[in-house]
Amino acid sequence: MVLKGFDRPDQPAIPGALPAESRSVKVMIAGGFGTGKTTMVRSVSDIRPLTTEETLTQASADVDHLIGIADKQETTVSLDFGRIGINDQLVLYLFGTPGQERFWFLWNGLFKGALGAVVLVDTRRLASSFRAIEEMERQNVPFVIGLNVFPDSKEHPIDEVRDALDVPQHTPIITCDARDRKSSRDVLIALIHHLKDRSAATLEPR
Amino acid sequence: MSGPKRPADPSGLERYYVLTGGRSGPAGPAAGLDVATLIVSRGAPAPGMQHEHEEIVRRCRDPLSVAELGAHLGLPFNILAVLVTDLLAAGRVDARDPIPASSVSGRGPDLALLEEVLSGLERL
Numbered sequence: 001m002v003l004k005g006f007d008r009p010d011q012p013a014i015p016g017a018l019p020a021e022s023r024s025v026k027v028m029i030a031g032g033f034g035t036g037k038t039t040m041v042r043s044v045s046d047i048r049p050l051t052t053e054e055t056l057t058q059a060s061a062d063v064d065h066l067i068g069i070a071d072k073q074e075t076t077v078s079l080d081f082g083r084i085g086i087n088d089q090l091v092l093y094l095f096g097t098p099g100q101e102r103f104w105f106l107w108n109g110l111f112k113g114a115l116g117a118v119v120l121v122d123t124r125r126l127a128s129s130f131r132a133i134e135e136m137e138r139q140n141v142p143f144v145i146g147l148n149v150f151p152d153s154k155e156h157p158i159d160e161v162r163d164a165l166d167v168p169q170h171t172p173i174i175t176c177d178a179r180d181r182k183s184s185r186d187v188l189i190a191l192i193h194h195l196k197d198r199s200a201a202t203l204e205p206r
Numbered sequence: 207m208s209g210p211k212r213p214a215d216p217s218g219l220e221r222y223y224v225l226t227g228g229r230s231g232p233a234g235p236a237a238g239l240d241v242a243t244l245i246v247s248r249g250a251p252a253p254g255m256q257h258e259h260e261e262i263v264r265r266c267r268d269p270l271s272v273a274e275l276g277a278h279l280g281l282p283f284n285i286l287a288v289l290v291t292d293l294l295a296a297g298r299v300d301a302r303d304p305i306p307a308s309s310v311s312g313r314g315p316d317l318a319l320l321e322e323v324l325s326g327l328e329r330l
Contacts (some may be wrong), residue, residue, distance in 0.1 A: 017268035018244070023248060024271060024304045026242040029284060044330070050277035052241060079241065081273050086326030093242040093271060093304070113240055113304050115323070190325045195271045199317055 016047060019088045019131050026093040026189065028111055031120030031134065032128025036148040036178035038080045038097035040120065044184045045082025046164065050077050079110075097132070116142040116191050120178065123147055123156050126164050133165060145173040146187040170197075209324040225258055225281075239287045241273040242304040246299065258289050263298055 029037045042049045054077050080096040097110070111117070117136055121129040136143045145167060147156075158173050167173070174190045177183045236293040246269045261279060270278075276286045293299040305319060 012296055017242040017269070020246075020268065022244060022269045023302055024242045024244050026240075026304050026320070050274060052273040081241070081271070081277075083271070083274075084326070085330065086323055089212055091244075092323060092326070093273065095241065095273070109242070113242070113306050115320075136286040160325065181330070185327055189324065189327050192327065196317060196320045196324075199320065 011183065015135075016093055018085075021089050022091050023089060024091050024093055025188070025199060026095060026114045027191065028095050028097055028114045028117040028141070030097045030117050030129075030132040030143070031146075032125065032130075032132060034123070034125075034205075035120040035122045035129060037120055040118070040146070040176075040184045040187070041080050041082045041094050041180040043140055043179055043181045044063055044084060046085050049080055049082040054079070054083065055079070068190075071164050078196045079137065111136075111139050112131045114141060116144075116195050118187050119143050120146045120148050121161070121165065122150060123153050123161065124150065126161070135166060142191075142195055142198055143171065144187065144191045145171060146176045146178070148176055148178045211322065222282075222285045225256075226285055229288050232251060236303045238271055238291060238303070240304055241271065241276075243284060244269040244302040245272060245290060245293075246270075246300045246302065248299060252298070259293055259298070261290060262293060264297055269302070 018019050029040050038049065052198070057104045077098045079098060082094050084092040084094065086092050095114075119129055119136060135141075135144075135147075145161075145165065147158075147161060158175075162169070162171075162173055165173075171193050174187050174191050176187045244307070245262065245266045247263045247266040249263075252265040258279065260321070260328065264276060265275060265278060272286060272290065275281075275290075276283055279286065281289075290299065290301070294301055305316075
């Protein structure tokens with residue numbers, strides 16, 4: 001018989017509960033529709049991935065008009081998320097952005113406060129992630145590119161992909177399989193290394 | 207029996223209007239609630255609390271993110287933010303914002319924090 005929560009005295013007694021002193025950090029998983037965002041969240045999350053929703057109502061009447069939805073209609077956009085326990089004081093939340101980038105503005109501060117982002121790219125449909133890359137650059141969110149390898153993806157040299165995506169040399173591009181926990185974890189590790197490099201570069205000598 | 211259809215369990219705008227007393231979004235200091243903000247109760251639910259307030263206080267005995275609360279309670283972020291703001295104002299819960307990406311000085315994230323995240327990920 002396995003008594004979850006009893007064999008690990010450092011863990012809270014309630015399965016899945018966060019330690020009392022926890023603080024959080026967040027990382028965004030962006031990319032075009034169908035690039036594997038939810039898959040990646042699912043493969044690395046400690047908890048069953050969940051979905052949280054934002055409701056767009058009359059407050060955004062102007063925008064409703066722009067996207068052709070009748071005034072005061074209710075529009076719901078979803079955000080899939082998961083979490084990774086880093087240690088007994090820190091938990092990392094991963095949020096997959098809505099596939100329709102036009103809704104990102106709804107997420108008041110969605111990218112604000114994020115450590116950074118992973119932009120997933122499907123090499124068969126590079127263009128589907130252009131918008132996500134532009135958005136990261138516009139909002140000044142540090143990011144790495146994860147080239148999600150699908151079974152019928154052709155192998156593309158990283159340099160060719162970099163040219164096609166028009167991302168600078170210092171932006172890491174990593175090949176990954178979003179279905180695989182270790183592979184997805186390695187993309188997150190690459191992101192943190194990238195953030196460290198940036199952070200070290202901006203430290204001014206005293 | 208026929209007649210105008212009414213949902214047995216009011217949902218959508220009508221339900222949200224009732225839950226929040228018609229308020230559409232939080233104002234004031236808690237307007238900065240983030241989906242990754244952790245909510246922690248200060249104590250047990252008080253008698254006579256609105257059901258949803260009580261649920262939040264009960265579920266946040268251990269820290270829980272606003273996103274998780276929303277998913278568990280089936281409430282969208284903006285509605286939940288109103289309810290959490292009420293509880294913050296009443297001193298029933300505390301909110302811990304996510305550790306920000308950059309410090310006040312405009313530098314990148316704290317290196318020690320990044321090292322911490324890194325070693326956690328490496329243990330996965």
